[in-house]
Amino acid sequence: MPRSAVAISLPPVELAAVSAQLAEAGYEPLEIATADALEELLNTRRDIGVAILDGENDFDKTLEMYALLHEEDRNIPALMVVAARALDRMSLAGRARVNDEYFTRPYSAESLRWRVEAMLIRAEVPPDDMSSGIMESDSQIDSSPEARRGQIVIVFNPKGGVGKTTIAVNVAALLQVRKGQRVLLVDCDTVTGHVASSLGMENVRTVADAWTEALSTGVVESFAEIAATHHNGVSVLVMAESPLHTEILDPKRVAEAITAARRAYDWVVVDMHPDYGPLNQVIFERADKIIVPVTPDVPAIRAAVQFREVAVELDIRERLAMVVNRANSGVSVSDMERTVGMPALAEVRSAGMLFVRAANEGRSAVERFPKEKVIDDIESLCNRLIATRDPGVAKTGSGFMGIFGGGRNTNPSVRAS
Ligand SMILES: Nc1ncnc2c1ncn2[C@@H]1O[C@H](COP(=O)(O)OP(=O)(O)OP(=O)(O)O)[C@@H](O)[C@H]1O
Ligand SMILES: [Mg+2]
Numbered sequence: 152m153p154r155s156a157v158a159i160s161l162p163p164v165e166l167a168a169v170s171a172q173l174a175e176a177g178y179e180p181l182e183i184a185t186a187d188a189l190e191e192l193l194n195t196r197r198d199i200g201v202a203i204l205d206g207e208n209d210f211d212k213t214l215e216m217y218a219l220l221h222e223e224d225r226n227i228p229a230l231m232v233v234a235a236r237a238l239d240r241m242s243l244a245g246r247a248r249v250n251d252e253y254f255t256r257p258y259s260a261e262s263l264r265w266r267v268e269a270m271l272i273r274a275e276v277p278p279d280d281m282s283s284g285i286m287e288s289d290s291q292i293d294s295s296p297e298a299r300r301g302q303i304v305i306v307f308n309p310k311g312g313v314g315k316t317t318i319a320v321n322v323a324a325l326l327q328v329r330k331g332q333r334v335l336l337v338d339c340d341t342v343t344g345h346v347a348s349s350l351g352m353e354n355v356r357t358v359a360d361a362w363t364e365a366l367s368t369g370v371v372e373s374f375a376e377i378a379a380t381h382h383n384g385v386s387v388l389v390m391a392e393s394p395l396h397t398e399i400l401d402p403k404r405v406a407e408a409i410t411a412a413r414r415a416y417d418w419v420v421v422d423m424h425p426d427y428g429p430l431n432q433v434i435f436e437r438a439d440k441i442i443v444p445v446t447p448d449v450p451a452i453r454a455a456v457q458f459r460e461v462a463v464e465l466d467i468r469e470r471l472a473m474v475v476n477r478a479n480s481g482v483s484v485s486d487m488e489r490t491v492g493m494p495a496l497a498e499v500r501s502a503g504m505l506f507v508r509a510a511n512e513g514r515s516a517v518e519r520f521p522k523e524k525v526i527d528d529i530e531s532l533c534n535r536l537i538a539t540r541d542p543g544v545a546k547t548g549s550g551f552m553g554i555f556g557g558g559r560n561t562n563p564s565v566r567a568s
Pocket of ligand 2: 315316317340343344345422423
C-alpha cells in the first residue's frame with residue numbers, strides 16, 4: 152500500500168533507477184514529462200508528497216514545474232538536481248524554502264530514496280516547529296519528540312592532531328554527497344578550529360557574530376540560517392573566528408541550538424577542541440555518538456583511555472566508539488580495542504598528503520579523491536554510523552556498545568541502564 156506518491160522528472164535511465172527504489176520503499180513513482188503533465192497530476196491527485204526535478208538539464212521547465220508546486224495554497228517540497236557550482240550561488244541568492252532540497256550528480260538512486268523518505272517525514276512536522284528564525288525555547292523542543300530527529304555525532308579526543316577535524320569534515324562530506332543526507336558540520340573548536348578554512352570558506356559569518364548582532368536587532372537565527380553552504384552541499388557552521396570573543400557562546404545555549412538543528416538535518420557532525428571545558432561537557436551530553444579518533448601511538452592511546460574514564464563519570468561511556476586513524480601503521484586494531492577499552496567502529500588508513508592537498512584546494516578528500524581507498528574507509532565508517540542510527544541508541548544503552556562490543560574487548564558491566 153503506497154504511503155505517498157512522488158512525481159519525478161528525470162532522464163529515462165535515472166527515472167527507471169529512482170522509480171524502482173521508491174517503489175521498493177512503498178512510494179508510488181509518477182513520471183512527469185512536462186509542466187502541463189504535472190499541473191494535471193496536481194489537479195487530480197492529493198497524495199503527491201515530493202517532486203524530484205531536474206534543474207541541471209532543463210532549467211526553464213524545472214522553474215515552471217517548481218512554480219506549480221508552490222502555487223496558491225500548495226506547498227509540495229521539491230528535491231532538485233543542480234550543478235555542483237550552482238549550489239554555491241543559490242546559497243548566495245537567498246535561503247531556499249525550508250522544505251526544498253538540492254542534490255548534485257552523480258548520485259545513487261538509493262540515496263535519493265532516503266532523502267525522499269526524510270522529506271516526507273519532515274513535511275509532517277508543522278512549519279512552526281522547523282527552524283524558522285524564531286528562537287526555539289526548551290519547552291518547544293521537548294514538546295515534540297516525535298519530530299524528525301537527526302543524529303548528533305561529535306568527534307573528540309583530548310589529544311591534538313589525531314585526525315578529529317579530518318574525520319569530521321570527510322564524514323560530513325560523504326554523508327551529504329554519497330548518502331544523500333542533509334548534514335550540518337559544526338566547528339566547535341573556538342581555539343584552533345579550521346573546518347571552514349580547510350573547506351576553502353573564508354570570512355564566514357559565525358555564531359558569535361550572529362548572536363552579537365541579535366543583541367541589537369532582536370532577530371535570533373537558527374543554526375541552519377547562520378550556516379553557510381559549501382559547494383558539496385554541507386552546511387558549515389563556525390562558532391567563533393577568534394578565541395578572544397567567545398563570551399557570548401553560553402554553553403547551554405549552544406547545546407540547545409545544536410539540539411534544535413536536528414530538526415533540519417539528518418546529521419549534525421561536531422568537531423571539538425581537545426579540552427574538557429564547559430562547552431564540550433554540555434555537547435557531550437547531547438551527543439548520540441562520540442567518535443574518538445585514535446592514532447596508534449602511546450600519547451593518543453593514553454588520551455583515549457583518559458577520555459573513557461571521564462566518560463564513565465559523565466555517564467556517556469556507551470556512546471563512545473573508536474576510529475583507528477592511520478590504521479595501517481602496524482599496530483593491530485584488536486590490540487588497540489583491548490588497550491583503549493572501546494570498540495573500533497572503523498579504521499581509516501594513512502593517506503599521505505591527500506587530506507592536506509584536498510584542504511589546500513578548499514575541498515574535502517571525498518570530493519577531490521573519490522576513488523582513493525581512504526575514502527572507502529570513510530564510507531565504511533559512515534555505513535556503520537547509518538546502520539546504528541537509532542533515535543533510542545544514546546538513551547537506552549543497548550545499541551552502540553551492544554553491537555560493536557561483541558564480547559571481544561569491552562567490559563559489559565560498565566553500564567546497564
Ligand atoms: N588518515 C590520515 N592520513 C593522512 N593524514 C592525516 C590522516 N588523519 C589526519 N591527517 C593529517 O594529520 C593532521 C592533523 O589532523 P587533524 O587536524 O584532523 O587533527 P585534529 O585532531 O583535529 O587536531 P587538533 O586537535 O589540533 O584540532 C592534518 O594535517 C591531517 O591532514
Ligand atoms: Mg582539529
